[in-house]
Amino acid sequence: MRSHGFGSIDKQRHPGAGQPQDAEARREARKAAGRKPPVNIAELPVEPAKKLRMRHGSEKHERQALELREKRVEARHIGELRIQKALALSGVGSRRDCDEWVSAGRVSINGEIVQPGARVAPGDRVLFDGKPILIKWPDRLPRIVLYHKQEGELVSRDDPAGRTTVFERLPKVQSSAWIAVGRLDFNTSGLLIFTTSGDLANRLMHPRFEVQREYAVRILGQLSDEQKKELVTGIELEDGTARFEVLEDQGGEGMNHWYRVILKEGRNREVRRMFEHYELTVSRLMRVRFGMLTLPSRLKRGQYYELDEPEVLAVLKWAGLSLTGRVPTR
Incomplete structure (x- = not known):
């Protein structure tokens, strides 16, 4: 009875009692018990950079900023754009996607199928898969x-x-x-x-x-x-x-x-x-x-x-x- 009692107490104090005593075996046993796998750093979200805000204070500066923010340049003063860039700026897709679509012959300018590098000017009619695209010209300040x-x-x-x-x-x-x-x-x-x-x-x-x-x-x-x-x-x-x-x-x-x-x-x-x-x-x-x-x-x-x-x-x-x-x- 005493021997049985000591055995019960020993198992309570040492949960690993009765388990393999070899160190490698113990590690494998812990893994099998459901330990979490190591974190893959590449899968962690990247923390966005914080924006530094500055106060300029001058009313004249703020007024000029507002005027420039609202200012738009007429399309005729902008000049030509590569068709891929024009499509991307117009929200059709990414620059890479637009390049692939142009290469595939899905884009036309003034009725003619074009290839990458073709240029589009204000007033040109652009079709993508036969549907007209309203080109959004870069008519404001860049960032x-x-x-x-x-x-x-x-x-x-x-x-x-x-x-x-x-x-x-x-x-x-x-x-x-x-x-x-x-x-x-x-x-x-x-x-x-x-x-x-x-x-x-x-x-x-x-x-x-x-x-x-x-x-x-x-x-x-x-x-x-x-x-x-x-x-x-x-x-x-x-x-x-x-x-x-x-x-x-x-x-x-x-x-x-x-x-x-x-x-x-x-x-x-x-x-x-x-x-x-x-x-x-x-x-x-x-x-x-x-x-x-x-x-x-x-x-x-x-x-x-x-x-x-x-x-x-x-x-x-x-x-x-x-x-x-x-x-x-x-």
């Missing part, structure tokens, strides 16, 4: 967003590995899409610009316009005077000559040293590769300015700020573009 990218985010619309992309965190846009102005690699933080204007993105990115990019760089070690001079006059990388327009020593502590650099192009990992040319490791890289747009001091990592109408107009004027964010027609 511009400044985003403070964090390390560990991809500047890509899709990642097979399921990592977070900056496009997943941005606000949605109707009948259009955000275009990233340049890229920042996975381990680089700082200013990213997004716009709905393809012409503006091109003006900011294309090498022939020589738009300045400014970075704060922290390296392990320190440049010699000779290396500083060479980085400004030009060094040879595997894809051609590279040089900084400006290279300023910002000091540092211990092995860490900060530099402010400016260059007029955006080749892949160019800043990192220029320091690696001297076997110096970049431990922190942050873009703080792109052209006339500077990373706002109040904009925290993972936040975005959308320029208001007067600010967008100022950027377009600086870039030499029309009110609708397009190259002016002559």
